[in-house]
Amino acid sequence: MASVTSRDVLARGFRVLGRAIRDEPRIFAFAVGGSVLFGGLVVGSAYVIGHIVGGVIVPAIEDGKVDNALLWIGAMAVLAVSVLRVVGIFGRRLGAGYMQFRLQARYRRLVTGRYLDLPLSWHHRHATGTLLSNANSDVEAAWFPIAPLPFAVGTVVMLVGAVGSLFFTDWVLALVGVATFAGLFLINVFYSRRMAPRQARAQLMRGEVSAIAHESFDGALVVKTMGREGHETERFAGQARELRDALISVGRLRGLFDPLMETLPSLGTLAVLVVGTFRLRAGDISVTDLVSIAFLFTVLAFPVRAIGWVLAELPRSVAGWDRLQHVLTATGEMRYGTINPEKSDKPATLAFDGVEYAYPVGADTDDMVNATTDDHGPTVLHDISLVVPEGRTVALVGPTGSGKSTIASLAVRLVDPVTGTVRVDDHDLRDLTAAALAGTAALVAQIPFIFDDTVRANVSLDRDGIDDDAVWAALRLAQADEFIRRLPDGLDTMVGERGTSLSGGQRQRLTLARALAGRPRLLVLDDATSAVDPRVEAAILAALRGGEQPTSILVVAYRRATIALADEVVYVEHGRVVAAGTHQELLASSPGYTDLVTAYERAEAEREREHAYDEEGAVTA
Amino acid sequence: MPAELSDAPESTWATIKRGLALSPELRTGLAATLFFAIVSMLGRAAVPVAIQQGIDKGIAGPGGLDVGFVGSVVAITAGVLAITTLCGYLMMRRLFTVSETALANVRVRTFRHIHDLSMLHQQSERRGSLVSRVTSDIDQITQFLQWGGVILIISAGQVVVTASVMAYYSWQLTLVVLAAFAPAVFVIRAFQKRLAGAYGLVRTRMGALLAAVSESVVGAPVIRAYGVSERTRARLNTAIDDHRTAQMRALRTSVTGFSSGEIAAGLATAAVVVVGVQLGIGGTLTVGQLTAYLFLVTLFIQPVQIATEVLNEAQNAVAGWRRVLDVLDVEPDVADPGEQGVELPPGPIDIRFQDVSFTYGGPIVLDDVDLDIPAKTRVAVVGETGSGKTTFAKLLTRLMDPTTGEVRLSGVPLDRVRFDSLRSRVVMVPQDGFLFDATVAENVRFARPDLTDGDLELAFTELGLIDWVESLPGGLATRVGERGEALSVGERQLVALARAYVADPDLLVLDEATSAVDPATEVRLQRTLDAVTRGRTTVAIAHRLSTAQAADEVIVVDQGRVVQRGPHDELVRETGSVYAKLYASWLEQTR
Known part of the structure; x- marks a missing residue:
């Protein structure tokens, strides 16, 4: 946004308009056609009025009688002009609106399409609120000047025609016209230059206000339970005041502009009156000419403002366009490979080999343009090597913040390693097609995400071959069938944002069912049953081990029961694999691991000791 | 939770009244603002009057061409225009300052009120729509107050002023003009009702569109992990196209309504020519008066048409106002006893x-x-x-x-x-x-x-x-x-x-x-x-x-x-x- 300076904003704004015209040339031509027709008729109507006054009214009143045929021709001409103007208005307004709406829709598709194509690392660097406003208000801002654009283009054509016709009538009065229209243009240029930085600032402040509201409402529970509503309101009010001041500054300039734009054509009309009187005296023009030209100035005053509307909105348009470009030109989309291995029912083998990972930097929205995928923050995973053999279950254990979730994301290629490789069945994940990848591995994340849709759609996601039977089977495996059956509309119940609310454990089971419905050959569970009651979790794990649906499993876990079901345990600390082996082996060899998994037992033992000690103390006393 | 926009929302006027009552600040210095508005409106009639005077007394006057007279008429009119322009600036400046200040306060009050309501932590899904109450809904109101409000006031004033001047020149012609416009008024009103519905649909579709975008952004990891980008893309595109279709429908309604005003304008002008000539022959009207009258008809039509447009757009803004008021109307179900309350004992x-x-x-x-x-x-x-x-x-x-x-x-x-x-x-x-x-x-x-x-x-x-x-x-x-x-x-x-x-x-x-x-x-x-x-x-x-x-x-x-x-x-x-x-x-x- 910093690039929107007052100097080049007009030129850049015109380039954005040019882009719009290239995108929708036919509709634009149609709309301009309507507008030119309209404009031509505005000029035409002035001459019709002029001729009626000079040719009908003046002789009629002077002679005291009227040529009825001529009078009716005049009246019909006025009506005909109106009807044709309606045609012009339809062409212009429908054309302009359709063009604007089509552009909005086109760029909304492009922008949201980019969201789907850009990698998660890009998503991590951008706030949800920003992405929402890119698709919404920035698209709107970019194409805002389209609505008056055909009108303005038609007006320019009309002005050229009007000035031309003025020269045809009288060159001196034509010069008055040229001076007036040049004055209007200069005011516009001055205005848009002065307006650009103010508009940019207002748009920026709008974003800030919205961001604070978003965050504050998001964290409402914390705000409320800590009694910080007053403080949050003050924070919001501070930003709202800045927005207010920015908008007032926009308004003051506009308040100067609008009356000037209105007065200038009136001054032009007065000048026509004075100059016209001299020309009349010299016998160079007739009363008809004078009235026509004066009327022309009056009717032109309004359409000329359309040019002002376009120019006035250009700074905002450029600001919106820049923000759109930022999304549209972002690079680093995850490229998928071409290998699509034959469908297999066999569980997959997952292998990490010397994997290193660092989160990309450039978290701040301002800096996004320059942030490339080569810029990385501190390394969070170092030289991770591990294998989940075919059909086996490997538990990934480690303290809070040791990098387990990152390993889980790498295993299903939500992110790519900086160095090293992640392979499934000897294929580097980066070589697999998107379909092959999705058909092989499924991740169940720590925080469940439920789509605003039916239970059925949430589980099947419209994937091929997942019918209601498969959905129910998956729900059964995830121990979710019972509560789904109790929902008012069963599989058709709407869940998610605007549907029935589910408890944390229910949401987790639903997302687990979603993963299982795809019959993945590799299942990655990232502490995915943390909100599920222990007994339910045990039942789920037993079912998974039951072998109804053979799969390799990488499971991030803390619970001993979960770990006990694993064939092997990989223990990570500070982003490194510290130990790997069976649970028993690690208990013997890794003090960190032992400390972690036996924490509850030791705590209890200690409590019992204290307890015994207390009682002993009581006895001795 | 306030009812979502029902099929029969309260009337536009009732919402505006409630909204104005919410912001007493809007009334500060209203008299001065209105004064400036009226003066700036008078400027609109200045030019036609100058033309009439110029033609009747300076150009086609009894004494032949009188350049000096035309010069003084023009000079006086220019002076009047300078004053009305200044008043126009002062009016807009006041209006901007007052409305932005008032609505910034509404913004903050609504924000605080939302925090006091329990809907935030009970229904996380409402957050997005609540944010819009303190952002875009308020923006719509200010836009309406500043553009719509100004234009409505100016237009109304212009209609009154030009109608008075028209009536002064010829009450007969004025009746003719009003008769030509009467049917258009009914047509425009009918279209306005349809437009309210059409805009309602646009807003609903916009809500659905935003929900779809938000889901695709927040759910990006799931969409990626399950390879359902195409499904998501299809859903997004449907939402985008549905919104566009609704926009186009509203536009068609709006343009059709607008056109009826244009036809009425043509009818009025033609009628003025026909009737005016008869009156001129009868000696009731001079050439200058009739000419000025034709100018005045244009000045009378323009504000009527513009006001129609503004009222159309106002349907949007009023809906925003209604959404803000609906939130403020909800009493917090868990209220702070405040001053009457007691402190917990230490x-x-x-x-x-x-x-x-x-x-x-x-x-x-x-x-x-x-x-x-x-x-x-x-x-x-x-x-x-x-x-x-x-x-x-x-x-x-x-x-x-x-x-x-x-x-x-x-x-x-x-x-x-x-x-x-x-x-x-x-x-x-x-x-x-x-x-x-x-x-x-x-x-x-x-x-x-x-x-x-x-x-x-x-x-x-x-x-x-x-x-x-x-x-x-x-x-x-x-x-x-x-x-x-x-x-x-x-x-x-x-x-x-x-x-x-x-x-x-x-x-x-x-x-x-x-x-x-x-x-x-x-x-x-x-x-x-x-x-x-x-x-x-x-x-x-x-x-x-x-x-x-x-x-x-x-x-x-x-x-x-x-x-x-x-x-x-x-x-x-x-x-x-x-x-x-x-x-x-x-x-x-x-x-």
């Missing part, structure tokens, strides 16, 4: 639930709960998912009020306790430890902005978490990202816990506050928390029974009822009890 807090039941309107969630928790005890509340544990915590912290019965803290009925006292003495750590997009230090300091970094380090040390803080890339100054997403879920919970700890409450309520933290850290935390919260009352909602084992007393909730309470050791021995089963399962999980 010292440790004891808790009393007296025949408390709660329902969200459907099945009963808590059923006749009656219990006492003495001050300084550490209590664990356990039970299966959906047993009512979290509801218990919400009633205890007065995020909600019981449907029947009463909660008392230190003997004071909870609904009599002033919020400032309640929130500083009773702190809850929710399971989703929401963090603000700031540093670790700023998040911990949330409730206690006065704390220094040294204090924070001390707090983390006391909690046994200083090693973890030091392992972060920037220590206390590490940024946590949007919603804390740069940290792992467990790490977020650690920060949230520290935040509650430094708030130094007398009653600490932990709602599965360490559910994503590793066992070793959890046990350590438990121990340090026990030490540092000694002397306060602690209620911990837990599904990890390690918490229950360490508590002084366990309260077992099952299907909304308290079924067992007592120390862990005793409850375990009650064979066949809910707790014994839970514990057996817990042992299975952890051994």
Whole structure:
């Protein structure tokens, strides 16, 4: 946004308009056609009025009688002009609106399409609120000047025609016209230059206000339970005041502009009156000419403002366009490979080999343009090597913040390693097609995400071959069938944002069912049953081990029961694999691991000791 | 929750009246603003009058061409225009300042009001739409007040002024013009009704579009992991196209309505020519007057057409106003007793639930709960998912009020306790430890902005978490990202816990506050928390029974009822009890 300076904003704004015209040339031509027709008729109507006054009214009143045929021709001409103007208005307004709406829709598709194509690392660097406003208000801002654009283009054509016709009538009065229209243009240029930085600032402040509201409402529970509503309101009010001041500054300039734009054509009309009187005296023009030209100035005053509307909105348009470009030109989309291995029912083998990972930097929205995928923050995973053999279950254990979730994301290629490789069945994940990848591995994340849709759609996601039977089977495996059956509309119940609310454990089971419905050959569970009651979790794990649906499993876990079901345990600390082996082996060899998994037992033992000690103390006393 | 836009919304005018009543500031200096508006409107009639005078007396006057007279008419008119232009500027300047100031206040008031409502933490799905109430809805109102409002006032004034001048020149012609316009007025009104519906649809479709975009952004990892980008793309495109279709429909309606005004204008002008000539021949009208009249008809038509446009667009703005007013109309269901309230007595807090039941309107969630928790005890509340544990915590912290019965803290009925006292003495750590997009230090300091970094380090040390803080890339100054997403879920919970700890409450309520933290850290935390919260009352909602084992007393909730309470050791021995089963399962999980 910093690039929107007052100097080049007009030129850049015109380039954005040019882009719009290239995108929708036919509709634009149609709309301009309507507008030119309209404009031509505005000029035409002035001459019709002029001729009626000079040719009908003046002789009629002077002679005291009227040529009825001529009078009716005049009246019909006025009506005909109106009807044709309606045609012009339809062409212009429908054309302009359709063009604007089509552009909005086109760029909304492009922008949201980019969201789907850009990698998660890009998503991590951008706030949800920003992405929402890119698709919404920035698209709107970019194409805002389209609505008056055909009108303005038609007006320019009309002005050229009007000035031309003025020269045809009288060159001196034509010069008055040229001076007036040049004055209007200069005011516009001055205005848009002065307006650009103010508009940019207002748009920026709008974003800030919205961001604070978003965050504050998001964290409402914390705000409320800590009694910080007053403080949050003050924070919001501070930003709202800045927005207010920015908008007032926009308004003051506009308040100067609008009356000037209105007065200038009136001054032009007065000048026509004075100059016209001299020309009349010299016998160079007739009363008809004078009235026509004066009327022309009056009717032109309004359409000329359309040019002002376009120019006035250009700074905002450029600001919106820049923000759109930022999304549209972002690079680093995850490229998928071409290998699509034959469908297999066999569980997959997952292998990490010397994997290193660092989160990309450039978290701040301002800096996004320059942030490339080569810029990385501190390394969070170092030289991770591990294998989940075919059909086996490997538990990934480690303290809070040791990098387990990152390993889980790498295993299903939500992110790519900086160095090293992640392979499934000897294929580097980066070589697999998107379909092959999705058909092989499924991740169940720590925080469940439920789509605003039916239970059925949430589980099947419209994937091929997942019918209601498969959905129910998956729900059964995830121990979710019972509560789904109790929902008012069963599989058709709407869940998610605007549907029935589910408890944390229910949401987790639903997302687990979603993963299982795809019959993945590799299942990655990232502490995915943390909100599920222990007994339910045990039942789920037993079912998974039951072998109804053979799969390799990488499971991030803390619970001993979960770990006990694993064939092997990989223990990570500070982003490194510290130990790997069976649970028993690690208990013997890794003090960190032992400390972690036996924490509850030791705590209890200690409590019992204290307890015994207390009682002993009581006895001795 | 306010009703979504119903099929029969209150009238536009009623909404505007309510909106204006909400912002008395809008009336400051209204008289002066209106004065400037009226003067600036008079400028519109100046030019036609000048033309009439110029033609009748200067150009086609009895004494032939009088250049001097035309010159003075023009000079006077130019002077008038200078004054009216200045007045136009002054009017707009005042209008902008007043309306922006008034609506900034509405923005802030609405923001605060939304925080006072409980809808935020009960229905997370409403957040997006609530944000729009303090952003785009308010923007629509200001836009309406500044453009629509000004244009409506100016247009109305212009219609009155030109109509008066027209009537002055010829009342007969004025009747002709009004007759030509009468049918158009009815047509325009009919279209306005249809437009309100069409714009309603545009707004609904926009809401659906935003929901689809938001889902595709928030759910990006799932969409990626399940390879359903194409499905999502199709849904997005449908939402985008639906919105576009609705926009186009509204536009067609609007343009058709507008055109009827244009036809009426043509009719009026033609009628003026025909009738005017007859009047001229009859000697009632001069050439100059008739010419000026033709100019005036144009000046009369323009504002009528523009006002029609503005009224069309106003349907949008009024809907925004209505949405803001609807939020402000909702009374907070959990209200701060404020000045009439009392402070919690100092010292440790004891808790009393007296025949408390709660329902969200459907099945009963808590059923006749009656219990006492003495001050300084550490209590664990356990039970299966959906047993009512979290509801218990919400009633205890007065995020909600019981449907029947009463909660008392230190003997004071909870609904009599002033919020400032309640929130500083009773702190809850929710399971989703929401963090603000700031540093670790700023998040911990949330409730206690006065704390220094040294204090924070001390707090983390006391909690046994200083090693973890030091392992972060920037220590206390590490940024946590949007919603804390740069940290792992467990790490977020650690920060949230520290935040509650430094708030130094007398009653600490932990709602599965360490559910994503590793066992070793959890046990350590438990121990340090026990030490540092000694002397306060602690209620911990837990599904990890390690918490229950360490508590002084366990309260077992099952299907909304308290079924067992007592120390862990005793409850375990009650064979066949809910707790014994839970514990057996817990042992299975952890051994």
